[in-house]
Amino acid sequence: MADTTLLQPFNRTLVLRLGAVLLAVCLLLWGAWVSREVARPREQIVTVRLSETIARFVDAEARSGKAPEDGQARTLAYLQAAEAAVREMGSNGRVVLVAEAVLSSNVPDATAELEQRVAAKLGREKRP
Numbered sequence: 001m002a003d004t005t006l007l008q009p010f011n012r013t014l015v016l017r018l019g020a021v022l023l024a025v026c027l028l029l030w031g032a033w034v035s036r037e038v039a040r041p042r043e044q045i046v047t048v049r050l051s052e053t054i055a056r057f058v059d060a061e062a063r064s065g066k067a068p069e070d071g072q073a074r075t076l077a078y079l080q081a082a083e084a085a086v087r088e089m090g091s092n093g094r095v096v097l098v099a100e101a102v103l104s105s106n107v108p109d110a111t112a113e114l115e116q117r118v119a120a121k122l123g124r125e126k127r128p
Contacts (some may be wrong), residue, residue: 006098044093044094044095044108045094045095045097045108046089046094046095046096046097046107046108046109046110047096047097047098047099047102047104047107047109047110047111048086048089048096048097048098048099048109048110048114049098049099049100049111050082050086050098050099050100050114051098051100052099052100052111053081053082053111053114053115053118054078054079055074057078058075061074061075061076068085077122078118078122081118081121081122082114082118083115084121085114085118085121086114088117089110089113089114089117095123096110099111100122
């Protein structure tokens with residue numbers, strides 16, 4: 001016959017109450033987690049002044065006095081780096097819009113971040 005002496009000291013009502021309290025705590029924690037997930041924005045929308053950034057670079061290259069072939073190569077490298085930077089900025093649910101095509105003043109501007117990423121890709125300081 002099985003020995004039931006180990007279960008006798010437990011009060012069934014106490015065990016049920018502790019189980020109910022544990023269940024209530026778990027439900028409260030789950031509810032808080034769900035509320036946080038629902039309230040958190042899923043995507044961020046930013047703008048970049050891409051044409052202005054590229055125009056500044058092209059102007060600086062034109063005034064540099066270097067050979068046109070070198071300027072073309074640097075401009076191509078800059079455009080490729082800018083494209084890659086915008087693609088990276090648009091990852092993880094982030095939406096990157098070109099500021100020249102957006103009519104909104106409530107969207108944050110991420111042009112400085114774009115310029116930093118392009119400069120990092122080109123391996124040099126940010127150019128005016």
